[in-house]
Amino acid sequence: MMYIMLFMMVMLSIAFITLLERKLLGYMQLRKGPNKIMFMGLIQPLSDGVKLFLKENNLGFNMSGGLFMCFPLLLFFLMGSMWFVFSYVYMHYWVYEMLVVVMLSGLSVYGVLGMGWSSNANYALMGSYRSVVQTVSYEVCLVFVLMSVMFMSGGYSLGNFEGTIKNSIWLMVFCWGLMVLWVLVMMAELNRAPFDFVEGESELVSGFNVEYGGLNFALIFLAEYGNMIFFSYLSVLMFFQVEMMMLVVFLMSIIWVRGTFPRYRYDSLMSLTWKRVLPLILLMFYVIFMVMLMM
Template sequence: MNFNVIIPAIIELLIVILSIVVILLSIAYATLAERKVMGSMQRRLGPNKVGIYGLLQPLADGGKLLLKETVIPAHANVGLFLLAPILTLSVSLFGWMVIPFNNTTVIFDTPLGVIFILAVSSLGIYGVIFSGWAANSKYAFLGSLRSTAQMISYEVVLGLIILTVVFCLGDSPNLSQIVISQQAIWYIIPLAPLGILFFISALAETNRPPFDLPEAESELVAGYFTEHSALPFAFFFLGEYSSILLISTLTVILFLGGWLTTFDMYLSNALSSFILGLKVSFIFFSFIWVRATFPRWKYTQLIVICWTSLLPLVLGFVTIVPSIILTLT
C-alpha cells in the first residue's frame, strides 16, 4: 500500500467532513439567530425554552423532523419526490467547496471558482422542478414554476454583476484573487450601485422576503415543498439556509474584501476567518432586517422589475466599468 497517497487522501476527506459539519451547524444556528432577531424586532422573546436562552432549539427542531414519519402522496412519483430535497441540499453544499475562508483555507482552490459557483447554483433549479412536478399537487407545481422563473431571471443579473467584478480584477475568476485584489480598496466603494443590485438580486435568488413568492403561504400553502414533510422537508430547509449563507459569503468576497480589514496588516488564519464570519453575519442580519421591514411583492412586480429595471441597469454597468478601466490603464 502506498501510504504517501492514502494518508493525504484521508486527511482531505476528514477536512471535507469537518467543513460540512461546521456548515450544517452554522445553518442550524443561523435559523435560531433569525428567530431571535425577528422576535426582538417584533417585541417578543423568540425561542427561549430549550436550553439556556434557547440555544438548543435548533437541535430540538432537527430531532423532531428526524423522528417524524415521512408522508408520501399516493399519486406522487416516489423516486423524484425523494430525490428533489437531496439534490437541493447537495447542490447548496457543493458551492462551499470553492469558498476561501482565509488566505490558505479552501477545500477546492480552482482558478474558475466564480464559474463553479454559477454552474452549481444553476443546478439547484432541478431540485425545485422535481419537487413540484413529482408531488402531483397543484400548489407545489405552481410554486416550482414560480421559483424556476424567478431563479433563472435573477441568475442573469447576478452573473452579469459578478462578471463586472471580474473585469475589475483583470485576471482569472479565482475567489481568493478577488479578495486579495481589494487590499487597497473594497469594491463596494467604487461599485456601490452594483453592490446594492447584487444584494437585491440575492434576496430574489434565495426566495427571501419580500420576494418569497414561491412560498407564499396565503396563495400556495408552502410552495414547491408543500407535500414534503419530516426529513425531506428538513433537507429543503437546510438547503435554503445554506444557499442564503453561501450568497452572503459570496457578497462579502466580491464587495466587502472577504477576510481583509481596512488596515494593511498581517492576520492569522483564525482571525481572518473570524473577520469573514463577522462580515457574513452582517449580510445575513440584513436579510433578516429586510424580511421584518418590507411586505411581500406581487409576482408580476418581481419579474417586471428584473427584466425592465435591474437588467438594463446592470448591462449599462457591464459596458461602463470595463470602458473606465481601459481608459485609466
C-alpha cells in the same frame, strides 16, 4: 478531512442562524422567540432538527415515490458542492470557482421544478413554476454582476477577490450601485423576503414544498439556509473585508429585511428585473468593461 470539517461547520452555522433569525424576528415583533430549551433557547435548533429527522415521511398515492425523495437530496447536494469552492489557505484547489458557483446555482432550478412535478399537486407545481421563472430571470442579472466583479479582480478565482479587491474602499466609493443591485438580485435568487413568492402562503399554501415533511423538508431547509450563508460569504468577499463580524452583520441584514418589508407582487417582481435591474446592470457592466480596457 478539511472538507468534512467545513461541512460540519456549515451545518452548525445553519442551526444557529435559524436561532438568530427566530430571535431577531421575535424582538422585531415585540415577542421573545425561542427561550424555553436550555439558556435562552440555545439548543432549540437541535430539538427541531431531531424532531424533523425522526418524523415520518408520508407518500401520497399520486406522488412519484423515488423522484419525490431524490429531488430534496439533489438540492442538498448542490448546496454542499457550492461550499467546495470555499477559499481557504489549505483548501484552494479550484481554478474557476465563480464559474462553478454560476453553474451550481443554475442547476438548483431543476431540483425545485422536480419537487413540484413529482408531488403531483397543483399548489406545489405552481410554486415550482414561479421559482423557475424567478430564478431564471434574476440569474441573468446575477451573472452580469459577477462578471463585472471578475473584470475588476482580474480572474475567475476567489483568490483574485481576496487579493485585488482586498482594498474594498474603491468598490464602496465607485461601485456602490453595483453592490446594491447585487444584494437585490441575491435576495431574489435565494427566494428570501420580500421576494419569497415560491412560498407565498396567501395563495400557494407553502409553494413547492407543501407536500414535504420530516427528513425531506429538513434537507430543503438546510439547502436554503446553506445557500444563504454561502452567498453572504461571497458578498462580504466581493465588497468588504473578509471578517466574521461583517458576515454576521450581512446575515442579520437579510433577516432584518424579512421582518421589515412586505412581499412584492409577482408582476412587480418581473417588471423590476427586466425593466429596471437588468438595464442598470448592463450599463454598469459596459462602463466597467470599457474602463478596464483603457487601464
